[in-house]
Amino acid sequence: MRIRRAAPGEAPALLAIFQSSVRGLASRDYTPAQIDAWAPLAADAAWCEAWRRRVGANQPWAVEIEARLVAYADLQPSGYLDHFYVAADAAGQGIGAALMRHLLGIAREQGIDCVVADVSLRARAFFERFGFAVEREQCVSVRGVSLRNARMRLAVAAAPAAPLAAGPLAGTPLND
Structure with missing residues (x-):
């Protein structure tokens, strides 16, 4: 497994991961x-x-395994995690956990005190295992349709180095 910056030409592969995850x-x-x-x-x-x-x-x-992209995520300088997606056929294998550890390591290196994400219902337990707490439940409009999710927050200094527990939800998607 290799975690690296996604290249500009890899947008179609990232879109396929996004579609698969959602x-x-x-x-x-x-x-x-x-x-x-x-x-x-x-x-x-x-x-x-x-x-x-x-x-x-x-x-x-992006997470690459045997020359195939299987996950991607970002961390903004503000601490906002906008996208966090793992392809459905790659979920539950620790890929999401490895990617989250990578992002939290970057947050520490860059002095980001707090990471915030708008998390889907499916991904909530995954984020909780890393110490994220629900700040608020919310209903967002996506292309005119309401979706429930949760705004979750993590104090980076308090984040565990590894997830609190492994499980079948490792690497599930974040709401967009």
Whole structure:
């Protein structure tokens, strides 16, 4: 497993991870309409371009296993974790945990005191295992459809070096 910065030309692979994660993992907790709004399969060119620009601006880290990208996430200078996605067929193998440890290490190196994320229902337990606490439950609008998630916060100094417990939810998606 290799964690590295994603290259600009890898946006299609990152989009495939995003789609796989949302559709294969988060779909257990959201309706088909919510999933279609969050990760549309038949997205128009404008949506795809906006998504590509956003991910590119976020400068994500990618996890590569045997020349295949299987996960990606970003950590903004503000401490906001915007994207955190693991492909459905790679979930539960410790990939998400390795990526989270990497991001928290970067946060420590950069002097980021607090990491904040808007976390999907499916990913909540994964984030809790790293010490994140729910700041508030919220309902967000994605392409005109309401989705529930949680704003979660972690004081980086208090973060465990490893997850508090391993389990089948390791590496599940973050709400977008």
